[in-house]
């Protein structure tokens with residue numbers, strides 16, 4: 001019986017076949033952990049570059065190279081010099097202008113073709129140390145359909161390539177050479193055959209423990225779940241000849257979205273080295289993203305041996321060199337990856353951050369345990385502004401956090417409850433994010449700048465025993481009037497005086513005050529204080545605040561501002 005799916009030509013799963021997992025009863029990698037960083041090799045300037053709409057210009061390449069050096073890469077694939085004059089010239093520039101630090105080894109890629117290998121050696125003339133990376137495709141599909149060659153013929157191509165590399169390197173002894181071989185499309189290659197080819201190349205190069213060869217096992221196209229890749233790597237790790245003289249390197253792509261996962265599982269399976277690019281630019285869906293993998297390692301308390309703390313520079317450089325924007329949700333680097341808009345997340349982040357701040361005062365290495373934030377955003381130069389952001393999904397905690405961080409306004413909880421709906425209504429109406437300036441303006445308009453509130457002109461206070469006697473002069477609409485009252489404390493006396501004046505009982509429900517941080521850049525400026533009050537008149541509650549150099553005036557003005565919000569007229 002035909003189904004809708006089988007009738008459709010354009011979306012027909014029947015033309016695909018499941019990837020056959022390899023049988024591996026002795027699988028060990030699931031029980032391993034990554035407790036040391038692998039050796040990293042950046043291929044931004046080669047695999048990343050060859051995938052761009054417009055390959056990098058010489059100045060972009062140099063900018064990228066400098067970034068890679070500063071981040072801490074010790075091995076950098078700088079190009080495919082036989083491909084084009086700009087690729088060749090860039091390698092020459094690095095060598096002739098002595099731009100390669102002593103502890104950095106450059107690497108170039110070449111096909112297993114004599115003229116291309118010769119051109120690549122020419123490009124590397126005068127290099128102190130270098131890796132010559134030669135590849136040929138070994139997969140069934142490539143053998144049968146692209147090269148139309150038998151297994152033996154493809155193996156012979158690899159071995160011949162290895163011999164050319166060996167012999168041409170011997171002719172340039174001033175350079176300390178390392179050799180790298182990639183059975184390209186390794187994951188689509190029968191394992192016994194991939195092993196046979198790699199062993200053949202190793203046999204030509206005769207590595208030693210002191211001069212190892214690199215066998216790079218690429219997932220040129222990601223075709224399986226990452227566990228299958230890990231099985232393949234573990235199998236190669238167990239069976240390759242002269243393992244002690246070989247660095248097993250991984251080079252994964254991201255076709256199924258698991259390039260990082262495959263590389264991580266491959267390291268569990270015994271690999272020593274990882275090739276990838278910063279933020280994952282590369283062929284099709286990209287190369288394995290080294291930023292993500294290194295940060296994953298970092299987040300487990302292991303030194304990734306790359307310094308990614310200047311994430312803004314990494315993003316800016318990658319974007320300007322590749323002309324590709326970093327996705328706002330890109331792991332660790334995206335603009336939104338540490339941002340919390342939703343109220344419950346903000347609440348949890350706030351509470352955990354408060355505890356973390358205390359913990360960190362005592363121990364800089366205290367365990368980072370902040371809900372919703374797998375790592376401390378400050379490690380990557382991110383600020384709290386990028387963490388707590390306000391829109392219609394936010395709650396009182398987030399709004400309070402923004403006012404506190406940007407304006408030093410530490411709203412008490414009862415006022416947060418009162419204030420939150422004002423922001424909610426604004427966010428719903430504007431249908432946009434509400435910035436901290438707008439939040440502050442709404443706070444001032446709501447609580448500080450009541451047009452109908454009288455202003456304190458002056459006051460006199462006398463204390464006898466426990467009783468304060470207060471006379472205060474108020475102004476409203478250019479008219480002045482006096483009020484007076486007695487109470488236990490200034491505020492009590494003031495509230496009684498005002499109640500008597502208006503003929504309604506005012507009940508002071510809540511009161512908080514604190515000093516405000518001095519404004520940035522202001523010198524010798526008198527510190528200001530803020531007072532927050534909640535009063536009740538005729539069963540209705542009103543909140544307000546006031547800011548003043550004198551806390552007594554601030555507290556009385558806050559009561560007046562709250563009073564100004566009610567409908568009762570003096």
Ligand SMILES: CC(=O)SCCNC(=O)CCNC(=O)[C@H](O)C(C)(C)COP(=O)(O)OP(=O)(O)OC[C@H]1O[C@@H](n2cnc3c(N)ncnc32)[C@H](O)[C@@H]1OP(=O)(O)O
Pocket residue numbers: 047050080082083084110111112113116135136137146147157184220283
């Ligand atoms: C998975 C990867 O990323 S591999 C790296 C891929 N990167 C690039 O290709 C970018 C740089 N490449 C180039 O600029 C060009 O391909 C060049 C200059 C290297 C070669 O260009 P051309 O000589 O025109 O050959 P072309 O690229 O079409 O290659 C196809 C030929 O090379 C052969 N070939 C391809 N790869 C290899 C290899 N690794 N080893 C030996 N021969 C190879 C093919 O069988 C084919 O041979 P044929 O012409 O006899 O059919």
Ligand SMILES: CC(C)C(=O)C(=O)O
Pocket residue numbers: 047109135182184185216218219220221251253
């Ligand atoms: C040249 C090789 C390593 C490559 O880029 C790939 O297979 O993806």
Ligand SMILES: [Mg+2]
Pocket residue numbers: 047218220251253283287
């Ligand atoms: Mg690749």
